[in-house]
Amino acid sequence: MLSNSxxxxxxxxxxxxxxFVPMTLQKYNPKKIVILSRDEMKQWEMAKLFKDDxxxxxFLGDIxxxxxxxxxxxxVDYVVHAAATKIVPTAEYNPFECIKTNVIGAMNLIDACIDKRVKRVVALSTDKASSxxxxxxxxxxxxxxxxxxxxxxxGGHVTSFAVVRYGNVMGSRGSVIPFFVSIRDKGTLPITDPRMTRFMISLEQGVELVWHAFDDMVGGEIYVKKIPSMKVTDVARVIAPDACQEVIGIRPGEKLHEQMIGIEDSPFTFEYDEHFKILPSINDWASSEERIKDGKKVDPDFVYSSEKNDEWMADDELSRWLDSNSEKLGAF
Structure with a gap:
């Protein structure tokens, strides 16, 4: 689908x-990938990586x-919407700016995509959008x-929209793994709460979920990938086995556990081999066979949260990931 687009x-x-960019270039060989962002320095640095492509x-701009x-x-044929104000404390202390980007920016993009006859749009979401x-x-x-x-x-326009939702992205800017890596030599790692758990998904898995959404979507679906969980204390122990762990308390607006599907969504949620799909409650779309496909409806009391997960990441699995991504983590 994305080939020659x-x-x-x-x-x-x-x-x-x-x-997303190098993986999509390699797999689909699109005609063009346009990077829209408002930070000229990040564009300048990223352009160096693709200077011969x-x-x-x-495209310098703001949503x-x-x-x-x-x-x-x-x-443009397809859009991935990744722009957002994402840091929890930043949003709490700058609420007007958060709304301008995350809500009004989304409205702007929806209108523009419809009017420009974009074929499909996949928006990135977060576990924090669930409850x-x-x-x-x-x-x-x-x-x-x-x-x-x-x-x-x-209406009768060609544009379709879907959402992908995932939790803690391993190695992403601002996440706990690169933070722990950057301070592990100090001998002490701060732990907000020893009970805290997080979902663990790699950036590559996130990209693959977006690809799947583009290929599978009819419109209105929220895709949630099945991924393992891990206790934050175990993450810290694997990264710095000899470091002390100091409990500092949960930050304002921070959750003890990540939740990606709440009980309110369970009547509209279907399970597949590698993901879940939350269908819209509006317009009877949740009963649309075209959207359900081969999905199996989850139990009425189903909740997908990191502390109740059936799958947990083992220490050696995280260690292997750290070894294979050491160069990237060193850049933070």
């Missing part, structure tokens, strides 16, 4: 974009700027709802 990635200079284009989006989307307790999560829940409803909003 033009793809735009909002927020494409972030961790996801750095994985004519398929890569950089808050509706007119700029219309220009950026000229001739949110902080503004970042609440704003991403609103964004998810906008993209789901965008399929009805588009």
């Amino acid at each position: 033009t793809i735009l990635v909002t927020g494409g200079t972030g961790s996801f974009g750095h994985a 004519p398929r890569i284009r950089f 808050r700027d509706r007119e700029r989006l219309y220009r950026a989307l000229d001739g 949110p307790i902080n503004l970042y999560g609440a704003s991403k829940l609103a964004s998810d709802k906008l993209f789901v409803a965008g399929n009805a909003y588009s």
